[in-house]
Amino acid sequence: MSDQHPEESSIPDEVWEQFARDSERDIRASAPKEPSARARMVTSRLRQQDAQGVRPDGWRAPPVPSGRRSRRRVGTVLGLLLALAVAVVAMKPSLIPGDPFGSRPGADADTSPMPVETARPTAPPSAANPDTPTLDRPFAGSPALHWGDGEAGIVLPPAEPVGSLTKAQVATALRQTKTLLVDANLNPKTLLGARPTAALGVLDPKQPHVVDELKWSLAAPDEKYDPLLLFTRFDPREVRLVGKVVKVRGRITFARGEDALLRVHADYTFVYALSRGGSKEVARTIVRRVIETELVDPTKYGVTPGRLQLVRYDESTGNSACGVHDGFLHPEFSSTGPTGAAPSGPTTDPYDRSRDLRQGDDATCGTASRT
Structure with a gap:
């Protein structure tokens, strides 16, 4: 087995701090809240009807709690992991293979041709970026x-x-x-x-x-x-x-x-x-x-x-x-x-x-x- 630390150990401290803050915010948002007075009244009436064996029209049995909570928990975890991944990529886009954001050093944001020259220019072209020409991009930096x-x-x-x-x-x-x-x-x-x-x-x-x-x-x-x-x-x-x-x-x-x-x-x-x-x-x-x-x-x-x-x-x-x-x-x-x-x-x-x-x-x- 390798003695190297796992890949996630290279994640910056700032990202872990952001993950902790996001987790605390989500836990607070999902914590039980004191029901309102109207909610308490409705609950009391439903309990009385339940004791009498009466159900209001349109009443449907609640879904299976375990399944519902399980899906919500998985969704929350996936959401937090996605937020963490976005934060890491934002700090280091090179972790993603290829160049999906056009952020590769030297990438040309726009290669559309200039308008046709109709008169002598008044000045030389401005300095281009210092890219070195390559076989794939022979006019880079020009x-x-x-x-x-x-x-x-x-x-x-x-x-x-x-x-x-x-x-x-x-x-x-x-x-x-x-x-x-x-x-x-x-x-x-x-x-x-x-x-x-x-x-x-x-x-x-x-x-x-x-x-x-x-x-x-x-x-x-x-x-x-x-x-x-x-x-x-x-x-x-x-x-x-x-x-x-x-x-x-x-x-x-x-x-x-x-x-x-x-x-x-x-x-x-x-x-x-x-x-x-x-x-x-x-x-x-x-x-x-x-x-x-x-x-x-x-x-x-x-x-x-x-x-x-x-x-x-x-x-x-x-x-x-x-x-x-x-x-x-x-x-x-x-x-x-x-x-x-x-x-x-x-x-x-x-x-x-x-x-x-x-x-x-x-x-x-x-x-x-x-x-």
């Missing part, structure tokens, strides 16, 4: 926890006619821009190094240099021709995506261009959760992209009708090794420390969408204040 999931996070604005373009033509340009964003940043095959065929397919092959340079950067990446300026890619030999969700936050707007029929502006931040091999450690990489596409009048310029001109693409990345130009992002894990070159740029918040992403921000590699 402001992106409440962002949109994948393609559903890219919501197109309602199309309207612009200049000589019809509503349908504007809607087509918006859908093509979304296709570019999705295939470049959310397609699992692209993320693990495959060729972003759909993204390249919406761009005008007649636009000087752009498509040819993008294809070259994918085939032979280096510092000058870097596919990461437009495409998000991770080395599948190094990391794997955790789950099937990429968190997304941003907006798309459109207007008439200065020298074009239509200009579409897209500003989105993507948050990726990654791990290595059989490790349970999770790291997050945050990529913000600003791209602008145009529809140019084919009657005035030598362009392909219905294809987009890519006129701007800027990016900023949080948590990727600096100075590596192999065409892949390389997340840094806390267990291994920094890799690559030392950061030369400023420390910035990769979740801050209130600041403008200026052209040339990608020229220096800085430090992410959080991931």
Whole structure:
């Protein structure tokens, strides 16, 4: 037999004191009370009728006393035990298996998505809780926890006619821009190094240099021709995506261009959760992209009708090794420390969408204040 004390010996003294007080209250409540004058009169009359062998109409024999009292006693004991159990659980909810009250440390009280972003935020997101990301909860502790999931996070604005373009033509340009964003940043095959065929397919092959340079950067990446300026890619030999969700936050707007029929502006931040091999450690990489596409009048310029001109693409990345130009992002894990070159740029918040992403921000590699 074990020498250990029984489990109930670990119950705090405060709980036993509460149990004693509750027991005393219940005993007082159930103690016999002095009958009222009216009760004594009724009792006297019933005794006289009983002596005469008379019973009033509707009189029923009382139930078996032992059974009734037995049930009441059992109910009282069960009630007291239940009250004691509730008191113990209230003081230490972890005694109950699982997480019935959502009180587990780090549990997310609300994981519903945020409203769609319609304008630039006025401030960076507030500090999230300090939870550590896990394989089951890869976005724990991240402001992106409440962002949109994948393609559903890219919501197109309602199309309207612009200049000589019809509503349908504007809607087509918006859908093509979304296709570019999705295939470049959310397609699992692209993320693990495959060729972003759909993204390249919406761009005008007649636009000087752009498509040819993008294809070259994918085939032979280096510092000058870097596919990461437009495409998000991770080395599948190094990391794997955790789950099937990429968190997304941003907006798309459109207007008439200065020298074009239509200009579409897209500003989105993507948050990726990654791990290595059989490790349970999770790291997050945050990529913000600003791209602008145009529809140019084919009657005035030598362009392909219905294809987009890519006129701007800027990016900023949080948590990727600096100075590596192999065409892949390389997340840094806390267990291994920094890799690559030392950061030369400023420390910035990769979740801050209130600041403008200026052209040339990608020229220096800085430090992410959080991931």
